[in-house]
Amino acid sequence: MKNRFNKKLVTLAVSSLTIGAVAACSSAETEQAPAQPAEQSIAADFAFQNAVSAPPPGYQGPVFQLSHDYPTEDPGQCPQSECPWLYIDVDFTSGVPVNWEEGPWNDYIMAIMSVVVRGQDPNMPNEVGFRTKIDGETMWYHVPWMAYDPTAGREFAHGTTNERTAHLSDFIGSPMPNATMLQSMSPSCQAQFPHGFESWAVGMYNKWGGYALGQAIPDTGEPALTTLEGQTVPKGLPFPEGTMVTKFLTTNATPECVPYLANSAVWLVNRHEVAPDRQYLCQRALQETRLTQVDVAVVDERSPTRWVYGTFGYSAEADGDTVLARLVPLGLQWGSDPNTFPAVTAQDSQPATESVLNLDVGIYEHWGCASRLAGPVDNPQSSCVSCHGSAFAAADGAISVMGTNVPPSFGFTGICEAGGSPENAAYFANYPFPQAYPDPKYAGAIPLDTSLQLEVAFTQYATFANNGKPTACTNPDQF
Numbered sequence: 095m096k097n098r099f100n101k102k103l104v105t106l107a108v109s110s111l112t113i114g115a116v117a118a119c120s121s122a123e124t125e126q127a128p129a130q131p132a133e134q135s136i137a138a139d140f141a142f143q144n145a146v147s148a149p150p151p152g153y154q155g156p157v158f159q160l161s162h163d164y165p166t167e168d169p170g171q172c173p174q175s176e177c178p179w180l181y182i183d184v185d186f187t188s189g190v191p192v193n194w195e196e197g198p199w200n201d202y203i204m205a206i207m208s209v210v211v212r213g214q215d216p217n218m219p220n221e222v223g224f225r226t227k228i229d230g231e232t233m234w235y236h237v238p239w240m241a242y243d244p245t246a247g248r249e250f251a252h253g254t255t256n257e258r259t260a261h262l263s264d265f266i267g268s269p270m271p272n273a274t275m276l277q278s279m280s281p282s283c284q285a286q287f288p289h290g291f292e293s294w295a296v297g298m299y300n301k302w303g304g305y306a307l308g309q310a311i312p313d314t315g316e317p318a319l320t321t322l323e324g325q326t327v328p329k330g331l332p333f334p335e336g337t338m339v340t341k342f343l344t345t346n347a348t349p350e351c352v353p354y355l356a357n358s359a360v361w362l363v364n365r366h367e368v369a370p371d372r373q374y375l376c377q378r379a380l381q382e383t384r385l386t387q388v389d390v391a392v393v394d395e396r397s398p399t400r401w402v403y404g405t406f407g408y409s410a411e412a413d414g415d416t417v418l419a420r421l422v423p424l425g426l427q428w429g430s431d432p433n434t435f436p437a438v439t440a441q442d443s444q445p446a447t448e449s450v451l452n453l454d455v456g457i458y459e460h461w462g463c464a465s466r467l468a469g470p471v472d473n474p475q476s477s478c479v480s481c482h483g484s485a486f487a488a489a490d491g492a493i494s495v496m497g498t499n500v501p502p503s504f505g506f507t508g509i510c511e512a513g514g515s516p517e518n519a520a521y522f523a524n525y526p527f528p529q530a531y532p533d534p535k536y537a538g539a540i541p542l543d544t545s546l547q548l549e550v551a552f553t554q555y556a557t558f559a560n561n562g563k564p565t566a567c568t569n570p571d572q573f
Contacts (some may be wrong), residue, residue, distance in 0.1 A: 099184070106533045140314030140558055141238040141551075145250035147364070147378075155362060155380070156342070158253035161226040161235045165301050172336025173304060177184035178205040179291075179392060179402075180336070186397045186428045192450040194425070199450045203404045206390045210340045216340025216416035218359035218385060223252045224296065224342055235304030237297070238311050239551035242558065243569040244376075248365035251380065254294035254551075256365070258344065258504075259374075260471040261290040283351035283566070290371050291351075293471050294363050294383050297341035297547055302393075306330035306337065317555055323527040326489070327341070332400065332527040333541045337393040339545075343471060344383035349410070358409035359385040359417045369570070376567035384408075387470045388421055391544070397428040399524050401544050403478035405469035406457070425451040427467035430480045430522040435464050439514040448524075449477070463510035463522070475510035480522050482544040486531055487552040491536035493560050494553075500539050501531050503546065515553065 144160050174181045182202050194200065212226030226234040241248035246256035295403040299307060309330025311317050318329040344363065349356040363383050388406040406421040414420040429448030432439065446465040462468030466477030471479065484501035488494030496502045506517050520533035527543040530536070542548045557565060 099541060104128075104262060106398060110395075112151045112568070135479070137558060138315035139314060140242045141235065141311060141555070143241045144248070144256045145241050145253065146247040147245050147250060149250045150385060153380075156223050156251055158222055158223075158248065158250055158282075158385060160238065160241070160253070161232060161298070162238055162247075163232055163234055164566070165198035165305040167305075168334070169302050169305055169336065171340075172280075176209065176300070176324075177338070177392075177566040178208065179337045181396060181460050184396065186394075186402070190465075191445045191447055194450055194452045194454070197450070199426055200423060200452070203406075203426055204406060205388070206211075206392055207340065207406065207421070207423075209338065209414070210388070210390060213416050214418065216418045218361075218417050220344075220359075222253075223361065224298065226298065227308055232301075234298035234306060237299070237307060237545075237551050238315065239554040240547065242564055245566050247554075247564075248504065249294070249378065252294075252296055252361050253343065253430050254296045254363050254365075254383075257293040257295050257343065258473070259290040259292055260347075260469060264471055264474070276334070276356070283348075286372070287347070287351065289374060289389075291345045291347040291471075292365055292374060292383075293343055293345050295341050296344040296456070297339060297389075300336075300338045302334050302336040303339055307548075308335045311551060315555070317552060322528045326508055326538075326540050327528050328540070328542065331541075331547075333393050333543050335395050335400075337392050339547075341389040342385060343387040343389070343469075345386045345471060346381065348384075349472065353561065354410045355384045355408065356409050359419075361385070372572045375569050385417060389469060389478075391478075394428075399429050399483065400526050401479065401482070402426055402428045403467065403477065405467065405472075407470045409455070422455050423452055424455060424469040425449060425461070427478045429524050430483060432519070432523045434466075434522070435512040435516070436510050436518040438517075438519070443513070446473075447526070448510075466522075473505055475505060477522075479544075482546055483522065483525065484531065485538035485542040485544055485549045487517075487538065487542060487548045487549065487555070489540060491559070493556055494539075499536065501533065501536050503549070 097174050102570040106564055136401045142162050144158055149157055179202050182198050184198050184202055213500055214225055216220045240255055248255050310328035319326055320329045344361055353384035361383050362380045364378045366378050366382050367377045391401055391403045392400050393400055404426045405424050407424050409420055409422045412422050427449040431446045431448045433444045434446045449467040450459055461478030463475050468474055468477050471484050484503040489497045494500040512518055523532045525532055528541050531539055
């Protein structure tokens with residue numbers, strides 16, 4: 095279940111954006127260079143602002159700085175020192191179910207993580223957070239336009255944005271093959287979090303991904319489009335091989351409610367306050383969140399979708415003396431398994447072959463639909479690749495609505511239930527960039543090469559281009 099704030103954000107929209115819609119201004123009274131159009135200046139200000147709001151007076155904690163000095167030159171082939179996973183012998187096209195213990199899967203995902211943690215404080219303390227500069231060099235870059243929406247946009251401490259609201263069943267639930275049961279939610283936890291736990295996350299791209307981001311959204315703040323294979327796409331895409339993105343997800347769940355979060359990294363983020371009835375409000379305040387999940391994704395041309403997604407879960411019970419050492423690899427996914435239920439009927443279904451799951455974990459985990467990979471706080475009826483693969487922007491400058499003119503990334507009626515339905519067949523299909531989404535209902539939608547962060551960016555620019563200002567947050571009692 096997603097929180098009410100994200101549901102509202104999703105129905106805002108993603109626009110293909112009419113490039114050059116704002117005409118350049120010039121002055122007839124001076125020979126100076128033409129002034130930048132006011133609209134473009136405002137667009138850039140919104141695109142590259144650090145957070146929805148500034149820290150309050152007297153605040154002395156960490157202050158997030160958007161990393162957007164994107165590389166202007168193609169980084170070229172990624173060397174083994176920067177992309178060690180590309181140099182591991184792995185077969186993504188065997189067509190048979192794979193086992194975590196049989197093959198290089200742990201080596202592959204840990205090679206990715208070895209790059210993520212370079213130069214980071216191993217305990218990820220609040221005062222440090224995630225470093226984008228390592229030894230004075232920018233190594234990680236953020237997606238712009240994510241501080242525009244006042245409801246779920248970037249907060250000022252760590253640059254996290256509001257994501258899906260998880261319920262305790264996402265952490266502790268009914269027995270599953272990979273589950274180690276924990277004590278169910280206590281009455282005090284139920285009373286404290288009747289509307290679930292908020293997730294706040296921050297994502298970063300390496301310089302291969304940053305090079306593409308800088309072309310897709312240049313200094314004007316206006317997304318730039320081009321044509322590739324007859325399809326309208328953002329400039330710079332597809333993301334080149336060697337691209338890596340990582341996302342650190344935190345939750346306001348406490349160790350008293352979710353014991354395996356004990357001794358995790360605790361960040362103070364400017365997140366939603368709660369009303370007396372415990373519903374989340376628009377108002378924000380600095381409050382604790384704990385690291386619970388780390389996602390990674392890389393472009394690897396050996397994959398049938400070009401992408402490989404992986405996820406880690408934090409476990410207090412894992413071996414390791416630091417927070418980062420106690421991140422447990424949960425699995426990898428490189429395709430949506432279009433021959434597996436619910437993409438096909440149960441009768442025609444074949445075992446999933448494009449995910450590999452680490453079943454030997456000491457914490458409760460759910461996986462995605464029909465043995466596909468999903469993370470601890472993700473939608474268990476979806477999967478990593480299926481959800482991200484449906485990242486599209488609406489065509490022709492339209493304001494988009496998921497399920498209307500862009501694909502329903504976060505779910506639809508009958509997801510993972512109606513085997514062989516057109517919606518499930520499309521959602522769990524493989525369609526490498528720049529192919530169109532398989533459902534003709536969304537013909538013309540602009541592919542974003544699996545980047546849901548870019549989808550948010552396009553959403554926010556579309557709102558700006560059409561409305562001129564963000565849509566105000568609305569408290570639950572006003573819905």
